[in-house]
Amino acid sequence: MGFKDSLTTALKSLAANKLRSALTMLGIIIGVAAVIGLMSIGRGVEASITSTLEGLGSNAIYVIPQTPGATGFGGLTGSMPTLSVDDAEALADPSRVRAVASVAPVGSNYADVIAGSESITTSITGTTPAYMGAMGYSLVSGQFISERNVTHRDMVAVLGDKTARDLFGEADPVGQKVKIKGRRFTVVGVLAAKGGAMMGISQDEMVLVPITTYHSRLFTQRTASGEDAVQSIIVEVTSAESVNGAILDIEDVLRQRHRLGSGDEDDFAAISQEQILSTVQQITGVLTLLLGAIAGISLLVGGIGIMNIMLVSVTERTREIGIRKAVGAKRRDILRQFLLEAAVISLVGSAVGIAAGVIMARLFSRLSFAGEAFTTVVSADIIILAISVAIFIGLVSGIYPALRAARLNPIDALHYG
Amino acid sequence: MIELENITKVYRMGKVAVNALRGVSLAIGEGEMLAIIGASGSGKSTLLNIIGLLDRPTVGRYLFNGTDTSELNDNQLAELRNKKYGFVFQDFNLLPRATALSNVELPLIYSGGVSRKKELAQEALAQVGLAGRAHHRPNEMSGGEQQRVAIARALVNDPWLILADEPTGNLDTKSGADIMAIFHKLHQSGKTIVLITHEPDIAARAQRTIRLQDGRIIAGGV
Ligand SMILES: Nc1ncnc2c1ncn2[C@@H]1O[C@H](COP(=O)(O)OP(=O)(O)OP(=O)(O)O)[C@@H](O)[C@H]1O
Ligand SMILES: [Mg+2]
Numbered sequence: 209m210g211f212k213d214s215l216t217t218a219l220k221s222l223a224a225n226k227l228r229s230a231l232t233m234l235g236i237i238i239g240v241a242a243v244i245g246l247m248s249i250g251r252g253v254e255a256s257i258t259s260t261l262e263g264l265g266s267n268a269i270y271v272i273p274q275t276p277g278a279t280g281f282g283g284l285t286g287s288m289p290t291l292s293v294d295d296a297e298a299l300a301d302p303s304r305v306r307a308v309a310s311v312a313p314v315g316s317n318y319a320d321v322i323a324g325s326e327s328i329t330t331s332i333t334g335t336t337p338a339y340m341g342a343m344g345y346s347l348v349s350g351q352f353i354s355e356r357n358v359t360h361r362d363m364v365a366v367l368g369d370k371t372a373r374d375l376f377g378e379a380d381p382v383g384q385k386v387k388i389k390g391r392r393f394t395v396v397g398v399l400a401a402k403g404g405a406m407m408g409i410s411q412d413e414m415v416l417v418p419i420t421t422y423h424s425r426l427f428t429q430r431t432a433s434g435e436d437a438v439q440s441i442i443v444e445v446t447s448a449e450s451v452n453g454a455i456l457d458i459e460d461v462l463r464q465r466h467r468l469g470s471g472d473e474d475d476f477a478a479i480s481q482e483q484i485l486s487t488v489q490q491i492t493g494v495l496t497l498l499l500g501a502i503a504g505i506s507l508l509v510g511g512i513g514i515m516n517i518m519l520v521s522v523t524e525r526t527r528e529i530g531i532r533k534a535v536g537a538k539r540r541d542i543l544r545q546f547l548l549e550a551a552v553i554s555l556v557g558s559a560v561g562i563a564a565g566v567i568m569a570r571l572f573s574r575l576s577f578a579g580e581a582f583t584t585v586v587s588a589d590i591i592i593l594a595i596s597v598a599i600f601i602g603l604v605s606g607i608y609p610a611l612r613a614a615r616l617n618p619i620d621a622l623h624y625g
Numbered sequence: 626m627i628e629l630e631n632i633t634k635v636y637r638m639g640k641v642a643v644n645a646l647r648g649v650s651l652a653i654g655e656g657e658m659l660a661i662i663g664a665s666g667s668g669k670s671t672l673l674n675i676i677g678l679l680d681r682p683t684v685g686r687y688l689f690n691g692t693d694t695s696e697l698n699d700n701q702l703a704e705l706r707n708k709k710y711g712f713v714f715q716d717f718n719l720l721p722r723a724t725a726l727s728n729v730e731l732p733l734i735y736s737g738g739v740s741r742k743k744e745l746a747q748e749a750l751a752q753v754g755l756a757g758r759a760h761h762r763p764n765e766m767s768g769g770e771q772q773r774v775a776i777a778r779a780l781v782n783d784p785w786l787i788l789a790d791e792p793t794g795n796l797d798t799k800s801g802a803d804i805m806a807i808f809h810k811l812h813q814s815g816k817t818i819v820l821i822t823h824e825p826d827i828a829a830r831a832q833r834t835i836r837l838q839d840g841r842i843i844a845g846g847v
Contacts (some may be wrong), residue, residue: 213734224722531718534679535732535778536707538700618706619679622718 214541218548225521232517233557236598239507240561243594245568246503248584250496252573255585257492260402260411261485266448267309268342269455270484271299271441271462274477290466290475292435293419296336298461299443305457307450310338313419313438317427321415322387323375330371331414332388334422334438340399342442343411350382350397357396358418363425365393369401370412386415391425393417433466443478451480504597510557511601518550518609529613530621543614550606551599558598562591627653627676627786632685634671634840645671646682647840653819655785658812660828661821663837669821670790672837676819677712677788678702707735711779713789713820717771719763719778725750726759729777736782749777753807769800776807787811789820793827805830 222229273290296313299305315334320327339345340352348369357364365386372381372395381395393415402411417426419438429437445454458478466475522529529542569584634646645668653659653676661669674680675687678694687694689705697705706712711732719728729746733739750756753773763771772792779787789808793801805827812818812832820831828834835845 210737217734220723220727527718528720531720532731532735533703534677534706534712534718536703536735536782538703538735540700541735617680619674622679622714 211544214544214548217545218552221525221545222549222552228517228521229553232514232553233560235510235513236507236554236557236602237510237561237564239503239510239601240558240594240598241564241568242506243500243503243597244562244565244586244590245572245584246499247496247590247593248565248569248586249572250492250499251585251587251590252583254489254492254496256583257488258485261481261488266481267445267451268481269443269445269451269458269478270481271295271443271458271476271478272439274475288475289429289431289437289439291438291441291462292431292433293423293438294435295462295465296438296441298465299441299458304461305443305445306453307445307447308454309444309446310342311444312336312338312342312442314339314440314442315419315422315427315429315436315438319388319426321371321375323381323384326375328371328374330368332422332426333414333416334419334426335416336419338444339416339442342444345402346400348398348400349380350395352397353416353418358420361420361424362418363391363393363421364396364418366397366399366416367395368399368410368412368414368416370410371415372398374413388415388417389426451482455480500593507594507597507601510598511605514550514553514602515605515608518546518606519612521549522546522609522613525613526616526621526624529616530618530624533616533618534622539614542616543610546610546613547603547606550602550610554599554602554606557602558595561598562595565591565594626655626688626690627651628686628688629676630686630688632672632675632682632687634668634675634680635683644840646675649685649837649840649842651835651842653786653817655817656812656815658808658818658832659820660831660834661819661837662823662825662828662834667837668840669837671840673788673790673819673821676786677710678706679712703735707732708782709785711782711784711787713772713775713779713787713792715791715794717763717768717775717795719771719774721763724760724762725755725766725774725777728763728774729781731778732782745781746777749781750774752780753777767800768796769803772796772800772804773807776804780811784816786817786819789818791821791823793822793824 271291273288275288293313296311300308300311302308312335317332318329319332320329335353336358337353337355350366352366353364356362365388367375367381375381375386376384381398384395385392386395387393399412423436431437443454443458445451455478459474462476463474468475532542566586569586572584629649629651632646632649633644636643636645649672661672663669671680675682681695689709694702694705720731726743726746729749730742733742733745739745747756747759750759753776755770755773755777758766758770763774766774792808793804796804808818808820809830822828833845835842837843
């Protein structure tokens with residue numbers, strides 16, 4: 209029996225049992241669609257976070273407080289303020305920190321911002337001019353906080369793209385006033401939209417003020433030694449090669465300033481953009497894997513569905529197998545027919561599943577995710593993975609019933625039922 | 626030429642063994658029309674299935690044109706069934722979802738390299754007087770018509786031997802007579818035919834009759 213005849217036979221028999229074939233395919237369709245849909249979410253999260261972090265620039269080093277003794281990210285949150293504006297100033301000295309280009313202290317907190325009748329609650333960041341370059345922002349209008357603003361504790365503010373829109377609509381806010389904690393600030397600039405979110409906080413929803421104004425007029429917070437506390441310090445070095453050396457220098461300077469003895473652990477952490485990126489990628493990689501595993505299970509269930517239906521169909525069609533054998537079908541003919549049926553089901557199921565998965569991914573992209581626009585990523589490797597698993601499962605689950613069908617003795621098959 | 630020597634068939638069902646055939650020897654020559662009769666349970670179907678290579682004997686030799694069939698593997702048996710044998714069953718055994726034409730075509734798709742399958746199948750249908758029913762499915766045809774489709778299927782590969790197990794058993798007298806007329810016509814055209822029947826007048830019109838009883842031939846053997 210030629211391949212063409214086998215295929216025709218398989219197709220005819222699938223067409224003769226449309227409902228059964230459709231239900232079997234449904235298992236594969238759902239499985240494949242789930243794999244593609246869910247993994248595209250994982251990949252989307254990964255891509256969005258990665259692009260955000262890459263915006264930081266590979267020359268950036270983050271210095272943040274850390275609770276001594278705690279390891280990993282757990283130690284980084286909810287820590288006592290240990291870093292200060294004075295620490296940042298010390299780090300800006302090129303004779304102490306090699307290759308340092310700029311240092312930006314970052315104080316941040318939440319407050320209501322009012323402009324006319326509009327009021328929003330958003331993140332208020334106190335910093336210095338170096339912040340814009342270190343974070344990779346650019347301006348659409350006006351100017352950024354200047355050194356002069358910092359030394360004079362000027363009541364000026366720079367708005368993030370979304371904050372500007374929320375407060376002023378399409379009008380240019382530069383020169384307008386906003387009220388923060390009852391104090392009036394003059395808007396001097398608006399940042400260009402950056403997109404993406406860092407740990408769920410949009411990079412376009414913020415109000416930036418001079419770090420000196422931040423401490424003296426808005427949020428007074430001090431370290432144990434009485435210096436003005438900051439949430440983080442962003443250090444930029446001149447080249448990516450100097451990052452590791454600079455981290456060592458930063459640690460020396462800060463340990464000295466914080467009077468840590470040789471046995472004491474660091475009360476801060478200096479992390480390069482690369483380290484953050486790899487850690488975050490590890491986390492999102494696990495997320496993608498987890499989503500993939502969940503989807504894989506549904507694919508497996510689909511495979512078991514095929515096996516079940518193929519087994520039922522072998523039993524149901526024992527007589528048919530007997531008839532075919534009586535008129536001269538060989539083992540391999542029967543085997544091929546049943547395998548081809550399974551293959552057609554998994555192939556067609558995969559094709560429809562891919563389409564459904566891609567549509568699903570598109571729909572997910574439309575949904576916003578914690579207020580953030582969110583783009584799923586469907587890549588070729590996900591699709592290839594999904595189809596190969598589907599076809600593998602389809603064939604494996606088709607082989608056993610097919611072998612059983614092929615082994616039947618013609619007369620036993622004919623007398624069945 | 627088919628030669629059976631001392632064929633025995635034992636069915637084992639757990640501890641119980643049924644001796645369906647107890648030493649049957651039989652020769653069937655080319656162009657013969659042989660009727661097998663005997664009481665129910667005497668072993669007629671068992672014998673016919675062994676002759677038709679659907680089943681293997683427990684003991685005994687079966688020669689087809691001098692070849693010992695016990696030395697053939699499953700694939701070679703399938704090929705013999707396909708090319709040299711045509712089977713007609715009491716309950717037709719057609720594929721229920723396939724048309725008459727597809728049913729008749731079935732042996733051809735397992736033959737390998739047969740071209741003009743549709744034409745050959747159509748010719749076989751015409752031979753049994755069903756040229757106009759090619760696209761009907763079994764459930765759209767009478768029992769007699771279904772049996773004629775089954776005969777067309779048995780004929781389509783131009784086999785050496787046609788075997789029929791009570792081909793008229795499920796049919797009314799009129800349809801049965803039509804079916805038997807086809808068998809006689811085939812016999813006259815030179816086909817070798819072996820059929821099982823319970824009806825004495827069908828047996829009487831066969832060229833030769835053997836009677837089975839308790840798995841042995843008691844009349845008309847060898
Ligand atoms: N697959 C089987 N397993 C066990 N016993 C069987 C099997 N097939 C047939 N037999 C037994 O073998 C004996 C002969 O059966 P067989 O079918 O050959 O009889 P038969 O002459 O064709 O009868 P009938 O006229 O009723 O068709 C019977 O006793 C039957 O019960
Ligand atoms: Mg019988």
